[in-house]
Amino acid sequence: MESSMDAARIMEYLKGKSILITGSTGFLGKILVEKILRVQPRVHKMYLLVRAVDAPSAKQRVQQEVIGTELFGLLRDKYCEGFDLFIQDKIVALAGDIADEDLGLDAPTLHGLAKHMDVIVNVAATTNFYERYDVSLDVNVMGVKHLCQFAKRCANLKLLMHVSTAYVSGDSAEVILENPMKPGESLRDGVRLDIDAELRLVSDAKKDLPTTASGDDGNATERKAMKELGLQRARHFGWSNTYVFTKAMGEMVLEQHRGDGDLPAAAVVIVRPSIITSVRADPLPGWMQGTRTIDTLIIGYAKQSISCFLADLRMVMDVIPGDMVVNAMLAAAAAARSEEQPPQAVSIYQVTSSLRNPATYAVLYRAGSRHFDEHPRVRDNGEVIPNTEMRFFPTIPEFRLYMVLTFKLPLEILHLVNMLLCGLFSKLYNDSNRKYNFVMLLVDVYGPFAFFKGCFDDTNVERLRSTMVMKSPEDDMFNFDPKSIDWDDYFYRIHIPGVLKYVCK
Ligand SMILES: NC(=O)c1ccc[n+]([C@@H]2O[C@H](COP(=O)([O-])OP(=O)(O)OC[C@H]3O[C@@H](n4cnc5c(N)ncnc54)[C@H](OP(=O)(O)O)[C@@H]3O)[C@@H](O)[C@H]2O)c1
Known part of the structure; x- marks a missing residue:
């Protein structure tokens, strides 16, 4: 029988825990770190693995790019002068790289961490759709392998959580279930996917590059060749871009390690969000970092750099605010009991909205029009820029x-x-x-994503949600129910102003 979940249980779960988090300098990672510190100051320690040459540089990156951001304002106000001491006590910056063996950590550090680590959360990834194939494989696939190898050494590990993406399942026009990615299976019938063979292919392709080009020319040639190879291999196996393809392989690596009984008796959880949008409720409504696909519409319109966009306004864009993703992650962590998880199974949660409360492109467009009508754009000379209707192309051939x-x-x-x-x-x-x-090229890479017709099932997330008891106002702190979102209000009042404030600046 499933036990009930509430804010108190999530906070209790985090109490005294040592947690390794990757990707904390990124958009989602920061929201996660802030939330844990805010809801459970008695977490033992959070180890933030960031790419840096040495420990002082790692510390500086965490200070500047994580703790020093607007997102931590609420915590800073809460602790006032005690804030720095609190952070010093709770946060340890580690200089490392998930693409490296042993996460790029030296043996004593690795050994020390492994002795007492309770939870590992892998948020890190390269999220560029048109990334170099070698880089994507290193981070999104080998990175997962290196974390599994580390997890294996952690005698007391209770949970290994991996953040993936709902789009690993491909461009199906159906309801997409929270099913695992089976190692070796591609999206094309009869085509086997061998990750080791892909690694060899990359290494051979690099060797085969013409040696005439050297220096910057050589780098540019290699970069172009690796980017093209990624897209070509993704399409060969049925995925639309290098990012989703390598994220799918990352999940396969995790499944493989779990299936081989190669991980400790910890629970293993995969969280698959769809498109993550700005923070909806706390700590800072509208906060976000980086430009997501749908936000190019808002930014392009604000900067007057685009007059047309590739989208069918009737289509559903599956979006979910970043704080809701983190709330779902924390609830899933607290609910994960290795003894309750079938042996060698991985729990998968699709943190999405298309099934429960779909939002169409039209809702975003209407909210944008309303925003710019009420807050007109102004030229440097103070002249008001009249709003014009944007032209939408509902199919790729029409746009071409x-x-x-x-x-x-x-x-x-x-x-x-x-x-x-x-x-x-x-x-x-x-x-x-x-x-x-x-x-x-952008149309080629992003086009299939803009016309994604699938709908993500979220039965596991709904089951988790149904165990949430809403007894106290605190319980709302962990809301991850997309049904509670009024999309029109969210885009108009929170997301669009947020994108303009924090991304467009
Ligand atoms: N954003 C979305 O809409 C979305 C949707 C679905 C799923 N996701 C998943 O959610 C996770 C977080 O996404 P995000 O939007 O927060 O990404 P992001 O802003 O691009 O951040 C990526 C993070 O990964 C780190 N990283 C990259 N390569 C690394 C390496 N080799 N070793 C250690 N750290 C490395 C980056 O560090 P640096 O600062 O050093 O680059 C950064 O902290 C990813 O796993 C992504 O696949 C995101």
Whole structure:
């Protein structure tokens, strides 16, 4: 029988725990660190593994990029002069890299950590859709392997939590269940996926690169080749981009280690959020970091850099605020009991909204129009910029046709004129052509994502939610129910102002 969950149980779970967190300098990682410190000051310690050359640089990064951000304002106000001491007591910055063997830590440090670590939360990833294949494999796949190897050494480990993405399951137009990624299985029938073979392929491809290019040229050649290889391999196995493909392989690595009985008797949990948006409730509504796919619409409109967008306004974009993702992670952590988890199984939670409370692109667009009507954009000279309707292309072919007619044809004419005038407009032509190709590449990489037709099932999350007892106002602190969100109000009052304030600046 499932026991009930409430704020008190989550806070009790965190009490006295030693927690290793990766990815704390990123968007989601910061929200997680702040929340744990705020709801359970008696957590034993949080070890934040960040990429840095040495311990002082790691400490400095944590200070500047995590603790020093606006997100920690509520905590700073709470502790006043005691804030620094509190942080010193609770946070340990570790200089490391999940892509390296032993997480890039020296043997004594690793040994010391392994002795008393209770919980590992892997938030780190490279989230670039068009990342180099070698880098993506190193971070999103080998990084998970290195964390599993570390977990194996932790005698007292209670939980290994891995943050993945709901999009690992591919571009299916169906209800996507919280099913595990089976090692070796790709999204294409009859095509086996062998991670070791992919690693060898990358290494061979690098060796095969022409040796004529060296220095910056060589780096650029390698970068381009690795990016193209990632996309090509992703598509070969049925995924739409390098990011989701390597995140899927990361889950397979975790499944493999679990299946082989290669992890300690800890619970293993995978959290799969969809598109994470700004903080909805606490500690700072609207706070966010980095530009997500849907936010390019808001930023592009605010900066007047785009007049059209690739989206079908009737389609659902699966979004979920960052604080709700963290609340779900904490509830899932407190609920995870290795003795209750079937042996060698991994619990999967899709922290998403499309099934319970879908939000369409139209809701975001309406909220944006309302925002910019009420807060008009102003030029440097104080002149108000009139709001114009944005043009939406509901299919990729329609957008391609528009691009060809509006930009490619004039470019080709320029190309001809340039030849007739012995290269007088070469620079203009080359620059414009490069920009055109870049936009078309973005369409290729992000397009399938914009027209994602699937709907994420969240039965495990709903089950967890149904055990949440709402007895005290504190219980609302861990709300992760998308049904409680009024999307129109959230986009208009919180998310759009948040993107403009914290991302667009
Ligand atoms: N944001 C979303 O919409 C979304 C949606 C679904 C799932 N997710 C998942 O949620 C997690 C967090 O996403 P996010 O948006 O917070 O990402 P983010 O802002 O890009 O942050 C990524 C974090 O990973 C760290 N990292 C990257 N490579 C590393 C390495 N080799 N060793 C150690 N740390 C490394 C980065 O450190 P540096 O500061 O050194 O670069 C950074 O702290 C990821 O696992 C992502 O796949 C995100």
